[in-house]
Amino acid sequence: QVQLVQSGAEVKKPGASVKVSCKTSGYSFTTWYIHWVRQAPGQGLDWMGMVSSDSDYTTYAQRFQGRVTMTRDTTTATVYMELSSLKSEDTAVYYCARAGSGDFDYWGQGTLVTVSS
Amino acid sequence: DVVMTQSPLSLPVTLGQPASISCRSSQSLVHSDGSTYLNWFQQRPGQSPRRLFYKVSNRDSGVPDRFSGSGSGTDFTLKISRVEAEDVAFYYCLQATHWPRTFGQGTKLEIK
Numbered sequence: 001q002v003q004l005v006q007s008g009a010e011v012k013k014p015g016a017s018v019k020v021s022c023k024t025s026g027y028s029f030t031t032w033y034i035h036w037v038r039q040a041p042g043q044g045l046d047w048m049g050m051v052s053s054d055s056d057y058t059t060y061a062q063r064f065q066g067r068v069t070m071t072r073d074t075t076t077a078t079v080y081m082e083l084s085s086l087k088s089e090d091t092a093v094y095y096c097a098r099a100g101s102g103d104f105d106y107w108g109q110g111t112l113v114t115v116s117s
Numbered sequence: 118d119v120v121m122t123q124s125p126l127s128l129p130v131t132l133g134q135p136a137s138i139s140c141r142s143s144q145s146l147v148h149s150d151g152s153t154y155l156n157w158f159q160q161r162p163g164q165s166p167r168r169l170f171y172k173v174s175n176r177d178s179g180v181p182d183r184f185s186g187s188g189s190g191t192d193f194t195l196k197i198s199r200v201e202a203e204d205v206a207f208y209y210c211l212q213a214t215h216w217p218r219t220f221g222q223g224t225k226l227e228i229k
Contacts, residue, residue, distance in 0.1 A: 044222050045166065097166075103154060104158070
């Protein structure tokens with residue numbers, strides 16, 4: 001069965017960077033790209049960007065341009081999302097989601113990133 | 118960016134009664150390939166979002182048939198024919214026609 005398993009919770013200081021992983025299984029990794037979505041406490045879903053699984057192609061939401069980098073490792077079927085220059089407003093649960101048929105068909109369990117001094 | 122506007126944002130419903138959530142987009146969601154990429158998601162407390170419908174009305178596996186999705190162009194609706202206790206959740210629409218992808222603000226369904 002399709003699974004997206006994310007790395008564990010992180011606590012970071014303002015100005016630091018965080019790298020979250022999303023390990024996929026149960027399907028051909030290079031078939032579908034992966035989205036990243038975040039959800040601040042008590043807030044809605046916010047699309048951050050996507051990374052292709054069969055090339056280096058990425059596209060990011062404008063508000064994260066310059067601070068976010070999404071990469072993939074085809075040998076381990078894992079994608080990564082790195083966010084730099086962290087601020088307290090970046091405290092959120094970060095989700096990966098497979099594009100799939102019709103988009104966003106499978107989601108990871110989420111990774112809580114807390115930014116606090 | 119395409120703005121997705123949901124209403125209502127809060128929906129108190131009596132068990133067994135119907136519920137309806139509206140989602141409107143600021144631009145047509147008809148893709149150049151002819152399909153309309155509008156999805157609905159359910160997010161229960163403490164859980165990851167779960168897709169309910171893709172391309173407006175295609176129900177995902179395991180979604181009860183009391184849920185239905187409809188609409189076209191810029192105007193879409195999620196309906197629950199008879200609300201059950203397990204339906205308490207936030208519901209989000211998403212447009213997947215245009216980049217960047219954009220979600221609605223979310224609608225909180227609760228039992229009255």
